[in-house]
Amino acid sequence: METNETHKVSDRALAGKLVEEIDRLTRPLGRKVRYMEVCGTHTVSIFRAGLRQLLPPQIELVSGPGCPVCVTPDSYMDKAIAYAKELDTIIATFGDMLKVPGSESSLSEAMAAGADIRVVYSPLDSLKIAKENPNKTVIFLAVGFETTAPTAAAAVIAAKRAGLKNLFMLSAQKLIPPAMKLLLDDERTNVDGFLLPGHVAVVTGSDAFLFLARDYHKPGVVAGFEAVEILRAIYRLAQMTTAGEARVENEYDKVVSREGNGAAQRAMYDVYEAVDTPWRGLGDIPASGLRMRDEWQSFDIERVRPIEVNVKPNKAKSLCRCGEVLKGQIVPQECPLFAKACVPEHAIGPCMVSVEGVCAAHYKYGGGKFKYGA
Amino acid sequence: MAHDVIEMAHGAGGRMGGELMREVIFPAIGNDILAEMHDGAHVNVSGNIAMTTDSYVVKPIFFRGGSIGRLAVCGTVNDLAMTGAMARYLTLALILEEGFPIDELRRVLADVRKAADEADVKIVTGDTKVVGRGAGDGIYINTAGVGDIVDGADIAPKNIRAGMDIIVSGYLGDHAATIMAARHGISLPESIKTDAAPLKSLVASMLATSKNIAVMRDPTRGGVAAVLNELAGQAGVGMLIDEDKLPVREEVRGVCDLLGFDPLNLANEGKLIAIVKREDTEKILAAMRNHPLGEHATVIGTTTKEGAGEVGLRTPLGSIRMVEMPMGGLVPRIC
Amino acid sequence: MCLAVPVKVIAINDELATVEVRGVTREASLMLLPEAKVGDYVLVHAGFAMQIVTENDVRETNELWAEMNGAERTVGAIEALNEDERRTIERLRAGK
Numbered sequence: 001m002e003t004n005e006t007h008k009v010s011d012r013a014l015a016g017k018l019v020e021e022i023d024r025l026t027r028p029l030g031r032k033v034r035y036m037e038v039c040g041t042h043t044v045s046i047f048r049a050g051l052r053q054l055l056p057p058q059i060e061l062v063s064g065p066g067c068p069v070c071v072t073p074d075s076y077m078d079k080a081i082a083y084a085k086e087l088d089t090i091i092a093t094f095g096d097m098l099k100v101p102g103s104e105s106s107l108s109e110a111m112a113a114g115a116d117i118r119v120v121y122s123p124l125d126s127l128k129i130a131k132e133n134p135n136k137t138v139i140f141l142a143v144g145f146e147t148t149a150p151t152a153a154a155a156v157i158a159a160k161r162a163g164l165k166n167l168f169m170l171s172a173q174k175l176i177p178p179a180m181k182l183l184l185d186d187e188r189t190n191v192d193g194f195l196l197p198g199h200v201a202v203v204t205g206s207d208a209f210l211f212l213a214r215d216y217h218k219p220g221v222v223a224g225f226e227a228v229e230i231l232r233a234i235y236r237l238a239q240m241t242t243a244g245e246a247r248v249e250n251e252y253d254k255v256v257s258r259e260g261n262g263a264a265q266r267a268m269y270d271v272y273e274a275v276d277t278p279w280r281g282l283g284d285i286p287a288s289g290l291r292m293r294d295e296w297q298s299f300d301i302e303r304v305r306p307i308e309v310n311v312k313p314n315k316a317k318s319l320c321r322c323g324e325v326l327k328g329q330i331v332p333q334e335c336p337l338f339a340k341a342c343v344p345e346h347a348i349g350p351c352m353v354s355v356e357g358v359c360a361a362h363y364k365y366g367g368g369k370f371k372y373g374a
Numbered sequence: 375m376a377h378d379v380i381e382m383a384h385g386a387g388g389r390m391g392g393e394l395m396r397e398v399i400f401p402a403i404g405n406d407i408l409a410e411m412h413d414g415a416h417v418n419v420s421g422n423i424a425m426t427t428d429s430y431v432v433k434p435i436f437f438r439g440g441s442i443g444r445l446a447v448c449g450t451v452n453d454l455a456m457t458g459a460m461a462r463y464l465t466l467a468l469i470l471e472e473g474f475p476i477d478e479l480r481r482v483l484a485d486v487r488k489a490a491d492e493a494d495v496k497i498v499t500g501d502t503k504v505v506g507r508g509a510g511d512g513i514y515i516n517t518a519g520v521g522d523i524v525d526g527a528d529i530a531p532k533n534i535r536a537g538m539d540i541i542v543s544g545y546l547g548d549h550a551a552t553i554m555a556a557r558h559g560i561s562l563p564e565s566i567k568t569d570a571a572p573l574k575s576l577v578a579s580m581l582a583t584s585k586n587i588a589v590m591r592d593p594t595r596g597g598v599a600a601v602l603n604e605l606a607g608q609a610g611v612g613m614l615i616d617e618d619k620l621p622v623r624e625e626v627r628g629v630c631d632l633l634g635f636d637p638l639n640l641a642n643e644g645k646l647i648a649i650v651k652r653e654d655t656e657k658i659l660a661a662m663r664n665h666p667l668g669e670h671a672t673v674i675g676t677t678t679k680e681g682a683g684e685v686g687l688r689t690p691l692g693s694i695r696m697v698e699m700p701m702g703g704l705v706p707r708i709c
Numbered sequence: 710m711c712l713a714v715p716v717k718v719i720a721i722n723d724e725l726a727t728v729e730v731r732g733v734t735r736e737a738s739l740m741l742l743p744e745a746k747v748g749d750y751v752l753v754h755a756g757f758a759m760q761i762v763t764e765n766d767v768r769e770t771n772e773l774w775a776e777m778n779g780a781e782r783t784v785g786a787i788e789a790l791n792e793d794e795r796r797t798i799e800r801l802r803a804g805k
Binding site (some may be wrong): 021 | 711712713715738740741742743752754755756757759760761762763764765766770771773774777
Binding site (some may be wrong): 048050095096098121228344345 | 558559633689690691692693694695696698701703705706707
């Protein structure tokens with residue numbers, strides 16, 4: 001195909017050529033090449049575009065711990081549900097959280113039982129709810145990674161400016177680099193490189209991932225979310241794998257800079273500080289969570305109105321292998337519960353609940369191996 | 375009318391119930407059969423008939439291009455049409471919440487009337503109940519319908535075979551996008567509104583053209599993804615559709631981008647999917663495109679032997695992925 | 710949890726922008742991107758503009774295409790440097 005400055009190469013042609021190059025680069029290695037996508041939105045894009053089917057068989061894509069809903073522990077959900085059941089409370093949450101199971105029930109079950117739970121699109125919507133319901137306690141379920149944490153922080157800052165006294169956060173935001181370090185410190189984790197989370201990097205900047213190359217000699221490429229953007233990043237990874245190089249590159253520079261978004265970082269670290277926090281399936285990770293600083297504690301529902309929950313141990317959950325799935329050590333099909341006791345409608349593990357959960361993606365999109373006689 | 379809002383007594387028979395009927399309901403939707411005011415309606419039907427019923431709960435009650443009243447008529451008329459039956463008579467049951475403004479009830483009933491006239495059906499009997507404040511969302515409606523089955527039409531999932539064409543009658547997702555935009559603070563251009571419409575006459579012209587229509591379904595809740603998964607499961611065939619061929623308006627794609635929806639999961643209220651024998655595809659498409667509700671009818675895929683019970687989608691890059699049965703309940707995602 | 714879409718800023722009222730994508734509009738906060746101007750394309754996540762989008766798709770795509778057909782690499786060249794290199798460059802920039 002010919003091309004010039006005025007005609008863009010079609011996505012299909014470009015994808016075909018990228019796949020060809022990825023194959024040419026990695027086939028001589030004579031082994032499987034495993035790349036991990038850390039972001040759940042990448043997981044979904046990869047399945048939705050059928051990329052596993054297009055890529056040569058030696059390329060294996062594994063999904064890391066990049067779905068915030070998936071790594072939110074039972075205790076957090078139990079607390080959210082306990083607050084939801086209090087009469088004067090309105091819970092504002094992203095829709096993604098509704099079906100996540102706590103140790104006994106979910107927010108959508110609490111909703112059915114009469115709790116006032118509102119699905120919002122933005123943390124700012126919870127400000128509006130708080131203004132409209134001055135006699136209610138409005139709690140925003142602040143989950144998410146570096147992309148989302150600044151938006152919750154901005155909402156708190158705006159609430160303070162507006163003098164709102166009835167808006168609170170139940171915070172469980174998490175930071176991606178510490179989780180990646182945990183994976184890399186585990187010798188069973190077997191990956192050749194990382195597709196780095198583009199929208200996390202919008203906030204943190206690509207430099208936040210330099211530790212990959214420096215400390216672990218692993219390549220990483222910041223990727224966008226269109227199918228072709230993901231293939232471009234895999235192509236760059238393949239180049240480095242073949243050459244035995246480890247650099248952090250940026251294939252999403254239309255929005256990602258080296259430094260990231262300073263205003264967003266400032267808002268996030270003005271309101272929050274890094275603390276050790278539990279990740280579902282991965283355990284406690286040092287300095288991987290965000291907690292509201294003391295100056296902001298009047299917005300922290302856990303400090304303003306602490307609540308005790310007893311997390312019920314669950315037999316089926318003890319068989320759940322989400323932790324290993326999240327580390328890329330096994331594929332979902334190796335879990336004894338997958339597609340049997342654990343399906344999206346009655347999920348046991350959180351990786352089956354979220355639309356971007358690894359297990360849900362494998363279940364819904366047939367493991368990405370849907371051949372259809374094609 | 376002496377009252378501005380619905381009170382409990384409006385649903386308790388007696389004087390106030392009678393007043394509501396005489397002053398609000400009959401003037402809006404009355405006809406000779408309803409005027410009999412029997413406990414039931416006497417109607418003339420003969421031959422093979424089809425019956426259906428559906429209940430309507432929607433928020434907001436009014437939206438661009440329609441209301442719960444329009445949906446309540448179109449939905450039931452369309453359910454009948456999808457079985458190859460031409461709706462003739464409907465029942466209408468209203469469940470009103472105490473405090474519901476009578477003016478709004480009038481607007482809903484005016485929409486019921488307009489849609490019934492478009493569909494050429496009569497409301498022949500009905501019921502009104504009132505529930506206490508807080509026990510309902512203003513208004514719920516149930517309609518049931520009866521219609522004549524078109525001679526020679528044999529519409530059933532068991533008729534689906536591999537190698538048939540899958541047709542949709544027009545742009546997908548307009549209805550859900552309109553509702554979701556209103557719910558989540560998104561402004562749409564005037565041109566985007568609910569597609570709620572009675573499909574009776576479109577189906578009549580399709581069936582007049584060809585009897586080689588294996589099945590029809592209206593992709594309401596759960597959208598095209600739900601309908602195709604249901605049909606693939608019932609018929610034990612595979613389905614393969616082409617992402618590039620899906621008719622979706624730019625603005626509807628915009629709503630999907632912002633809220634994280636898939637157009638395939640969006641509800642429609644005036645669209646149909648038909649699975650037809652290939653030899654008649656062109657004929658049926660031509661008949662559809664001649665009808666105002668089928669102007670943008672197009673083939674989106676085919677049924678296949680492979681992947682029995684499953685729905686595949688060919689992406690613009692040429693790969694194929696599965697289209698899953700939607701979980702139900704569209705909520706905006708940020709993931 | 711990082712769904713974000715590029716949209717165009719069509720109006721700004723204080724900290725609130727009206728943004729447009731494919732003919733539909735909604736509001737987005739500029740609290741985290743105060744430098745955004747009318748006409749900019751910005752990435753929106755959870756109701757907040759997060760970054761200005763610099764559109765260079767066509768050029769980049771063509772250069773990548775050329776590269777895959779044997780030309781010198783010109784795109785994606787923003788290779789992150791290691792800390793030492795970075796400090797050196799910063800020192801040089803600061804004129805030290």
